[in-house]
Amino acid sequence: MATDYSRLLRARWLTGLLLLISMLLWAGHGSLAYIKVASPLPVHTLLETATVVIFTSVFIVCWNAFGGARKKSSVILAVAFLCTAILGCMHALSFQGMPGFPDASDMHKSLLFWILSRSFIATTLLGLALSPEDSDVSPLQAYLVLIAGLLATAGWTYTVFAFSDLLPLTYIDTAGQTSFKIACEAGLTGINLITAYVLNRDIKQKQDAEKNTQRLQIDRASLFLAAMLLAISEVYFALYADSSDLFVVIGHVFQLFAAIAIYRGMVAVNIHTPYTSLAETSQNLARSAEELNLQRERLSRMIDTAIDGIITIDDTQTIILANPSAATLFGYEVNDLLGISLNTVLPERHRKVHGEHVRKFGETGATRRRMGGNFEDFYVTGVKANGDEFPIEASISSQFEAGKRYYTVIFRDITERKVAKEKMALYHDELTQLSAALQSIREEERKHIARELHDDLGQLLAALRMDLSLLQRDDVLSNKSQKTVSSMDQLLLTAITTLRRIATDLRPRALDEGGLYFALQTLQKDFSSRHGIHCELVANEEQLALDDARSTAIFRIVQESLTNVVRHADATEVDIRFERNPHLLRFTISDNGKGMDADDTRKARSFGLVGMRERVKAMQGEFKVESQPGEGTSLEIQLPLAATSDDL
Known part of the structure; x- marks a missing residue:
């Protein structure tokens, strides 16, 4: 400017x-009038x-x-x-x-x-x-x-x-x-x-x-x-x-x-401007070309040093680019991969399906997609030069250049991850089986101890009380002795009551003699009378006509839930509801207590919830906890009825 x-x-x-010269000429216009152009x-x-x-x-x-x-x-x-x-x-x-x-x-x-x-x-x-x-x-x-x-x-x-x-x-x-x-x-x-x-x-x-x-x-x-x-x-x-x-x-x-x-x-x-613009354009083009070369070199170094394998193929699935990591994963040299078909590094059984997947992906117009992300479905599998197969986690992108479509795949070998996942799954299955076995053994031990207490020790205490009753009728006893015998009778009665309660807690006889429905009724009445919390059971005997294993598991889940209500909920009401159809048994246990945070359900010491969850999992069921602070807690359990007790 x-x-x-x-x-x-x-x-x-x-x-x-x-203008100054002209003004002088204009001023002398009269004297210049005689000058004429020939x-x-x-x-x-x-x-x-x-x-x-x-x-x-x-x-x-x-x-x-x-x-x-x-x-x-x-x-x-x-x-x-x-x-x-x-x-x-x-x-x-x-x-x-x-x-x-x-x-x-x-x-x-x-x-x-x-x-x-x-x-x-x-x-x-x-x-x-x-x-x-x-x-x-x-x-x-x-x-x-x-x-x-x-x-x-x-x-x-x-x-x-x-x-x-x-x-x-x-x-x-x-x-x-x-x-x-x-x-x-x-x-x-x-x-x-x-x-x-x-x-x-x-x-x-x-x-x-x-x-x-x-x-x-x-x-x-x-x-x-x-x-x-x-x-x-x-x-x-x-x-x-x-x-x-x-x-x-x-x-x-x-x-x-x-x-x-x-x-x-x-x-x-305007004549000069195009040449100036042309020179500037040439400089800009030269600068752009230099920047493009720098970016190309930078990208090439990134591709060559990338830990993940990178392969680019054309629409005929011919490899046109491969980085050293890709060559190493497949056991080739980089030059050996260039120009060959992608099928060379795929199992023969997957080649047709994989080619169809790639073709359909290109037709969708999407630019990128994740491949082989599920551990349960390793359909993206590679083949090394020596014939060994290995699982691949990959993502594919698509671009259209000069009338041709190209696909770039970035992948990694996840053999170790897959093996670790399979081991974890195996360990989890073994732990689940162990938990189920321990639950079964525990239940059998409880049943055995309850039976021993009720049948043996209970009978002995009952016989001792009968003998003590006969002794009370003897006139030879003094008043002091009579009082002592009466006190002993009360102690025996308390011992018998306590023994029956312990035996019932270990294994309610109603569960074996009357079934799950009567066992839950007994549990409901005892819970309400013992703790002063109103408990309502909505069910019928036909709904709860189940095998012994399921009956025991459901009873223990309800029993543990009521125990948690007493210990943590500060509730005044508990509602237990059962619903059943030919394929599914669904029941909920809800209270109006103080509720809990989501983190509380994942605490390491929440063994009650863990035990209930494991019991439900052993029956191939679903276990869900819904709770909000101040709004109570609700447990929802769904059990399939198609499985048999052998599955447990």
Whole structure:
């Protein structure tokens, strides 16, 4: 922008100098009137022709500045300068009675063409200085504007030649220029001064609207000089007395200099700009190529040093890229993999299916997808060079280039992970079986201990109480002895009650004698009476007609749940509901206690929940805990009825 301003300063100094000289000439106009041009016609014609040629050059550059992608500004400027050149040519042809034109009206016609051409150039420069909003135009729109401009110019030309008498007079042979013509010159001078002011202001305010390379490039300092020269020339043309006056030649010279300044301000800039842009484009291309090479080298190093294997194949499944890790995983050299079919590193049984998977993936239009992520389904399997197979975890991406589709697979050998997963699954199964076996053994031990307590120790205590009752009936005993025997009887009764409760806790006889329904009823009543918590059981005997193993497991789950309610829930109500269909038994145990956080269910010491979960898992069921602090806890268990007790 500093360069633009320095050019403006030079243009202003030159304009000031020319204006000072012109003002001196204008002041001495009377004394210079005697100086005449000996042969005005050739001089005027030569100067006007040079101006027309320059304006035609401006048209050519503005029209072709952007090729097929024209802008509104370039089209309007091109058409305006072409019309100006045509009208200027008509002015030169009709000047001073050219052959074929009547002498009486030639100067009038010539000056009409002059005013029209100067009006076109003055208004065009003003519009260019104002820099209106620009936009793209199609080739059709550009040619329509060109045709409209040519038709308008032809219309004006025809009007001047055919109806010049109807137009305001511009020249009278005996009087010279008319007031109308001088008024037009004054108006054109004013327009050119306004244009110069706007251009000067924009440069000073650094408002260069042509920094956008998609618009017509102009040199505002040169156009400022052109506008000032045109304004000065209009004054000369307004002051001359006849066509041989020296001021006419001076005015044409200023006009020619103005045309040269316009050429410099528009044509030279737009001729220079493509070469400058081309040089900049070449530099940008070279810079982009260098950056592309750097990125390519960086990507190549990343691929070569990647731990995961990377392979790219084309739509025929031919390997076109492989990194060292991929070659190592398959037991090949990198060069050995290039150019061979992907089927070479796939098991024969998977080749057809894998090829179909890849083809369908390409048809979906997806760009990437995970492959072989499930440990239970290792359909992505590789084959080493020695024939060994190994599982692969991979992801595939797709890209379309130059009309062909390419697939890139990033993969890793997960043999160790698969083996570890299988071992963990085996250990888990063994632990589950061990847990089931321990539960069974524990239940058998409980049943045995409960039976021993009830049948043996219980019978002994009952017999001892019977003997003690007989002893109480003996009259020989003193009162003191009677009291002692009565106390012993109460102790025996308490011992028998406690023994029955312990035996029931270990293994309720109702479970063996009456089934699960009656065992749960007994448990419900005992729980309510012992702890003062209302417990409701919603079930019927038919729903709970199950085998011994399932009956025992369900009873223990309910028993453990009620124990947890007493220990942790601070509840006042418990609801136990059973629902059954031919294939599924579902029951829930809900309380209105304080609930618990989700983390509490995963605590290492939550053995009660762990035991219940293991019992349900042993029956291939589902166990779910729902609890929110302050909203109680609900256990939901679903057991399939298709399995038999042998599964347990």
